Amino acid sequence: MLLSEEQYTEEVKLRLVTYPDTRLTTKCVPVEKIDKEFRSWVHDMIFICRAHHGIGIAAPQVGILQNFFYWKFSPNVVINPIIRKRKGQIHTEESCLSLPNLVVPVRRSESIEVTFYDMVGKEYNEKYKGERAVVFQHEWDHLQGRLITFYQSGNK
Numbered sequence: 031m032l033l034s035e036e037q038y039t040e041e042v043k044l045r046l047v048t049y050p051d052t053r054l055t056t057k058c059v060p061v062e063k064i065d066k067e068f069r070s071w072v073h074d075m076i077f078i079c080r081a082h083h084g085i086g087i088a089a090p091q092v093g094i095l096q097n098f099f100y101w102k103f104s105p106n107v108v109i110n111p112i113i114r115k116r117k118g119q120i121h122t123e124e125s126c127l128s129l130p131n132l133v134v135p136v137r138r139s140e141s142i143e144v145t146f147y148d149m150v151g152k153e154y155n156e157k158y159k160g161e162r163a164v165v166f167q168h169e170w171d172h173l174q175g176r177l178i179t180f181y182q183s184g185n186k
Contacts, residue, residue, distance in 0.1 A: 088172030
């Protein structure tokens, strides 16, 4: 269960990780269990994301090398995501909580088809376009050990 802002009474244990911390460029491993520790990580990630006025935050951005992220859309916690299909291309200007004061032009897929799980183990098969597609791809990149700076040299 996710906590509302009024319920943030516990001390936040995790901290935002910033570049050049090598955890940001390390590929994550799948989430295997959702337990008290996992829920605590999610709690801290939500607090950190909101405190920094972010729209999403991936586990490696708080030093956790597991395959999940929090974002402002529902369901808020995306676990073990897979991008199954990509279509089209759009150009975006992106920033990142872990790369403060940097904005990078990025080419993203215009629409994506994805599979992932939520906090209770429900499987989702979704199609996203627009802002949701961009944010999903940005956070998914973090789980692959890829930052927006990867796109500066024209890689993809």
